Amino acid sequence: MVRYFVILLAAAGLLSAAEIKLGKPLTLKEAVTVATLLAHSGDYVGKTVQVKGKIVEVCQMMGCWMDLTNEDGQKVRIKVNDGEIEFPKDSAGKLAIAEGKLNKLELTREQAVARAEEEAKESGRKFNPNSIKSGMTIYQIQGTGAVLLD
Numbered sequence: 001m002v003r004y005f006v007i008l009l010a011a012a013g014l015l016s017a018a019e020i021k022l023g024k025p026l027t028l029k030e031a032v033t034v035a036t037l038l039a040h041s042g043d044y045v046g047k048t049v050q051v052k053g054k055i056v057e058v059c060q061m062m063g064c065w066m067d068l069t070n071e072d073g074q075k076v077r078i079k080v081n082d083g084e085i086e087f088p089k090d091s092a093g094k095l096a097i098a099e100g101k102l103n104k105l106e107l108t109r110e111q112a113v114a115r116a117e118e119e120a121k122e123s124g125r126k127f128n129p130n131s132i133k134s135g136m137t138i139y140q141i142q143g144t145g146a147v148l149l150d
């Protein structure tokens with residue numbers, strides 16, 4: 001019995017060690033999926049939301065943003081002010097729950113190009129401005145806190 005208990009404790013220790021908490025503690029009880037957030041973005045803009053998804057990419061310069069995705073490839077970015085939170089640069093592939101206010105950004109083509117160029121630099125990728133043909137609307141969460149799971 002005692003030994004069984006010790007094993008349980010060890011397992012619990014491993015679980016919490018695999019969880020990385022960043023920024024402020026989460027405040028909402030439930031997370032929405034990336035799909036729900038994007039499908040009902042109008043209802044969520046300007047509000048604090050909690051979203052759960054898989055990390056596909058992290059800013060490789062400052063760790064100041066991460067993109068969460070779902071099986072359908074839909075994406076939402078969690079952006080933080082420099083230094084507030086630093087997302088671990090090697091966390092792509094992990095599941096994350098993040099919280100913050102959902103913002104809607106309407107970018108002209110020029111702004112979209114500038115943003116993509118910056119992003120390519122931060123990710124160490126090549127960038128071709130001609131790959132962006134028009135302006136775009138982007139939904140982005142101003143992140144206040146996040147939990148990374150394994």
Ligand SMILES: [Cu+2]
Binds near residue numbers: 059061063064065122
């Ligand atoms: Cu950055």
